[in-house]
Amino acid sequence: MTAAGTTTEASARAGASSQNGATRLRPWRNPWRKPWLLESFTWLYLIWSLVPIALAVLFSFNNGKSQAVWQGFSWRWYFTDPVNSVWHNPALHAAVFQTLRLSVYTTIIAVPLGVAFALGINRWRSYTSSTFNFVMILSFVVPELIFGVAMFFVFTVLFSFVHLGTLAETLGLVSWNISWPAIIVQARLVTIGKHYEEAAADLGATQWQAIRRVLLPLLTPAIFASAVLVFSSVIDDFVIVDLLSSSAGNTPMSVYIYAQQHGGNGGPALNALGTIMLVMSFVIVIIGFIGYRIVTRGERGDRKSALTTIAGADYG
Amino acid sequence: MSIAPPKSPPPPTRPKPARTEGPKRRPEGQQSKTFWIVLAIPGILWLILLFIVPFYAVLGIAEGQLNRLTESPIAQYNPLHWSSSNVINVYHDLIGATAFAAPIAVRTIVYVVIASLLSLVLGYPAAYFVARFAGRRKGLFLVLLIAPFWISYMMRMLAWIDLLQVNGYINKTLSTLGITSASSPIDWLGGKPLTVILGLVYGYIPYLILVLYAGLDRIDPSLIEAGRDLGLSRTRTFLRVTLPLSRQPILTGMLITVLPMLGDYYTNQLLSGAPNTSMIGNLIEGQLGTPGLQGQGAVLSLLLLLVLIIPMIYYVIATNRSSREAT
Numbered sequence: 001m002t003a004a005g006t007t008t009e010a011s012a013r014a015g016a017s018s019q020n021g022a023t024r025l026r027p028w029r030n031p032w033r034k035p036w037l038l039e040s041f042t043w044l045y046l047i048w049s050l051v052p053i054a055l056a057v058l059f060s061f062n063n064g065k066s067q068a069v070w071q072g073f074s075w076r077w078y079f080t081d082p083v084n085s086v087w088h089n090p091a092l093h094a095a096v097f098q099t100l101r102l103s104v105y106t107t108i109i110a111v112p113l114g115v116a117f118a119l120g121i122n123r124w125r126s127y128t129s130s131t132f133n134f135v136m137i138l139s140f141v142v143p144e145l146i147f148g149v150a151m152f153f154v155f156t157v158l159f160s161f162v163h164l165g166t167l168a169e170t171l172g173l174v175s176w177n178i179s180w181p182a183i184i185v186q187a188r189l190v191t192i193g194k195h196y197e198e199a200a201a202d203l204g205a206t207q208w209q210a211i212r213r214v215l216l217p218l219l220t221p222a223i224f225a226s227a228v229l230v231f232s233s234v235i236d237d238f239v240i241v242d243l244l245s246s247s248a249g250n251t252p253m254s255v256y257i258y259a260q261q262h263g264g265n266g267g268p269a270l271n272a273l274g275t276i277m278l279v280m281s282f283v284i285v286i287i288g289f290i291g292y293r294i295v296t297r298g299e300r301g302d303r304k305s306a307l308t309t310i311a312g313a314d315y316g
Numbered sequence: 317m318s319i320a321p322p323k324s325p326p327p328p329t330r331p332k333p334a335r336t337e338g339p340k341r342r343p344e345g346q347q348s349k350t351f352w353i354v355l356a357i358p359g360i361l362w363l364i365l366l367f368i369v370p371f372y373a374v375l376g377i378a379e380g381q382l383n384r385l386t387e388s389p390i391a392q393y394n395p396l397h398w399s400s401s402n403v404i405n406v407y408h409d410l411i412g413a414t415a416f417a418a419p420i421a422v423r424t425i426v427y428v429v430i431a432s433l434l435s436l437v438l439g440y441p442a443a444y445f446v447a448r449f450a451g452r453r454k455g456l457f458l459v460l461l462i463a464p465f466w467i468s469y470m471m472r473m474l475a476w477i478d479l480l481q482v483n484g485y486i487n488k489t490l491s492t493l494g495i496t497s498a499s500s501p502i503d504w505l506g507g508k509p510l511t512v513i514l515g516l517v518y519g520y521i522p523y524l525i526l527v528l529y530a531g532l533d534r535i536d537p538s539l540i541e542a543g544r545d546l547g548l549s550r551t552r553t554f555l556r557v558t559l560p561l562s563r564q565p566i567l568t569g570m571l572i573t574v575l576p577m578l579g580d581y582y583t584n585q586l587l588s589g590a591p592n593t594s595m596i597g598n599l600i601e602g603q604l605g606t607p608g609l610q611g612q613g614a615v616l617s618l619l620l621l622l623v624l625i626i627p628m629i630y631y632v633i634a635t636n637r638s639s640r641e642a643t
Contacts, residue, residue: 042445042457045439045442049518053467066482068485103319113358115361116359117355117359120352132359132363135363135368137635140576141631143569143578143579145579145581145600146620149617150373150617153614154369158376175363175366175367185598205437208351232466240578243604257471258582261473270474274470281467294391304454308526311526312467
């Protein structure tokens with residue numbers, strides 16, 4: 001019986017191998033072939049997603065008033081045009097500085113607040129702490145328009161001493177972005193665990209020393225990544241600042257582009273403004289990427305994970 | 317809580333140097349708890365004052381009255397004095413013979429469903445390829461895939477406004493290919509639903525892709541290889557192994573695109589601007605800027621929140637669970 005069994009098995013194996021031989025002849029049956037179709041699709045997708053933006057950047061250098069017809073290269077919408085260039089038009093460069101100002105203010109307030117919140121909530125385990133943690137994550141997913149409407153009403157009706165403008169914009173943006181440091185730092189706290197702190201305490205460190213000398217250095221990458229995320233998401237933010245800005249003096253770039261384009265005053269100067277936003281974001285991301293690599297050196301993880309971390313992908 | 321205090325205090329008569337820390341440590345457990353609470357308090361206060369209170373203010377305005385003289389809303393924070401005039405107005409906008417808002421709501425749902433499904437169909441294969449097959453060029457692909465995430469929404473809309481203008485490159489290409497005649501170009505930006513839907517897809521797909529990539533990248537390749545080794549075809553491995561494993565990222569990715577799409581008003585304004593494509597976000601934003609209608613805007617945004625609160629809570633629970641599983 002055993003002999004019969006082995007022979008059938010052997011013949012089956014022989015059949016399988018001859019089949020394998022056959023598949024090797026037909027490349028489309030090769031299970032490990034390169035997925036050409038998928039790769040071409042991905043390239044098409046990338047072209048669709050990036051080429052329009054490249055063209056929009058190109059049109060910021062257009063030597064003419066059209067956003068659709070190329071009329072030659074010039075810097076006129078950045079510097080040379082005496083009236084409508086970003087450099088000479090006060091409304092345009094006010095928008096650039098307003099964006100930068102809001103990004104700096106929001107990052108300075110939201111990151112320490114969020115980090116302290118994350119530390120406190122993570123270690124103070126109680127009903128209250130988990131309730132507020134839930135509220136905080138809710139602020140991460142609530143649609144921005146609904147949040148913006150709430151902010152608009154609270155500053156026009158209830159806290160009306162906060163007038164619409166830079167202060168209202170900053171407060172709104174901090175509320176909207178506080179969840180980045182809070183979520184990222186909590187995720188990092190979970191992976192760090194408590195061993196390092198306990199070791200520090202056993203070696204005689206006080207609570208404060210353990211945090212300052214042990215926990216904060218371990219949290220640096222998370223704090224850094226969240227600062228990059230807050231800064232760049234404020235640059236790109238639109239809804240909150242649109243609802244909370246009051247005059248030309250406190251209109252950031254995104255709102256300025258929207259208002260002008262929508263009002264029928266489009267032109268390459270807007271593309272120039274958009275390009276400046278793009279460059280700002282990329283500078284922040286590159287600083288963030290290099291900085292993140294420096295603060296995480298000696299740790300496991302590669303460039304790709306650094307990239308997805310500073311894009312917030314690990315917490316989406 | 318992190319430091320376990322010794323169960324029995326050391327004998328007080330002859331304290332050894334190492335043991336003197338014992339009695340000190342006991343109150344430290346208490347002290348540390350207060351310390352963490354103090355750390356959390358500023359953030360909690362901020363959330364109360366500038367997240368919870370604002371929503372109560374919206375409720376107060378929604379249930380409040382209108383100052384007929386100034387056309388400005390008067391908030392009513394006491395539930396006993398709530399007025400239902402705004403709610404009744406919105407009800408008549410949504411249901412009945414004069415319900416101008418009902419088609420807007422239906423249109424919003426149709427646009428968002430089409431746009432989010434289209435995003436998934438376009439985004440999934442790209443994210444799947446980069447997560448699984450990109451090999452040594454993964455870094456490059458990843459940078460290109462994520463790049464739009466860092467580019468301002470306005471800049472990305474501007475890009476399509478440039479292309480879709482009457483004398484823009486899209487029309488030029490179409491007439492060169494002989495699909496349309498050069499004499500009658502298509503006015504893409506003049507209230508075309510197709511333009512708005514594609515604009516929504518283009519605007520929100522980076523967020524979906526990011527979530528999909530992160531989820532697909534976490535799938536253990538040995539599971540897929542096991543499926544192949546056990547004789548499943550490529551398609552069946554995908555259907556039986558990869559797809560079930562990517563259910564969670566698909567769900568959260570769809571949520572993260574659908575939620576902001578439902579509150580979108582700017583895509584529509586920039587790419588169409590015509591009332592025949594306006595969405596619920598346009599309605600709310602318009603009412604916010606119209607004296608006398610702000611109360612109704614408050615009701616509508618609360619209504620939207622009410623509809624979305626369940627998917628939002630689902631999202632919070634799902635991400636919490638997956639982050640717990642990841643550790």
